[in-house]
Amino acid sequence: MxxxxxxxxxxxxxxxxxxxxxxxxxxxxxxxxxxxxxxxxxxxxxxxxxxxxxxxxxxxxxxxxxxxxxxxxxxxGTLRDFSLDLDWSLSGGFNRQVLRELAAGVPYGAVAGYGELAERVGQPGAAQAVGAAMGSNPLPVVVPCHRVVERDGGIGGFGGGLETKRQLLALEGVLPQPLFQP
CATH class of the missing domain: 3.30.160.70 (Methylated DNA-protein cysteine methyltransferase domain)
Incomplete structure (x- = not known):
């Protein structure tokens, strides 16, 4: 409850x-x-x-x-750090640990790899589990799973769709704005 x-x-x-x-x-x-x-x-x-x-x-x-x-x-574009009370009851265990590390440790305008996040929570080799944690994130944008990308520079997956992820990364200056606006 x-x-x-x-x-x-x-x-x-x-x-x-x-x-x-x-x-x-x-x-x-x-x-x-x-x-x-x-x-x-x-x-x-x-x-x-x-x-x-x-x-x-x-x-x-x-x-x-x-x-x-x-x-x-x-x-x-006037807020870079959310300062909200969060209810973590929809996330637990490893997923919650990874999401909290993401929220605290990957600032606006930066990205981290899945493997890097796994290492940060003491589970090197758990990159796929980090991907699953990103997919289960109940608080996207506020807990910025869009900032997690593939090691080779690929954008990676995203529950909100790749175009949404691209838009969020462009807003934060990580990716260029599109050549043509929709």
Missing amino acids: TNNGVVEWTVVESDIGPLLLAATGAGLVSVVFHASPEVRDRALDRLRSRLGAEPVEAPDSARLAEPIRQLAAYFA
Whole structure:
């Protein structure tokens, strides 16, 4: 059960499309890309089953006000470091350890390899497990899994789609902006 037993959520527009944000009394618990009605409904079902609470739509939620403000500032290019309370209850064990290291140790405008992150958490050789941890990240953008790339310079995978990853890396100055805007 979540802190206070309530999960509040809303969908906000961003430069990478609609994002579903959900928060508990402990903090931001979920960020979901491409939050169309179908994606939103699946995400809410997952929250309901994983957290044991009925998600409540709350666009004016005090819990969500600061995440909304900080994400808007990030996409405007005026915020480089998120300072939000995070609820880690959707991640555990090795995945949580890797995601916390990522959040603390790979700053805006930098990237790290999957193997490098594995070494940082004391598990050299666990690059594939790091990739799985990135894929399970319940807090993308805020916990910046888009900053994890392949050793050979490839962009790697991304749950939000490679174009979304490319857009986030371009926003942070890691990749050039596209030659032609869509």
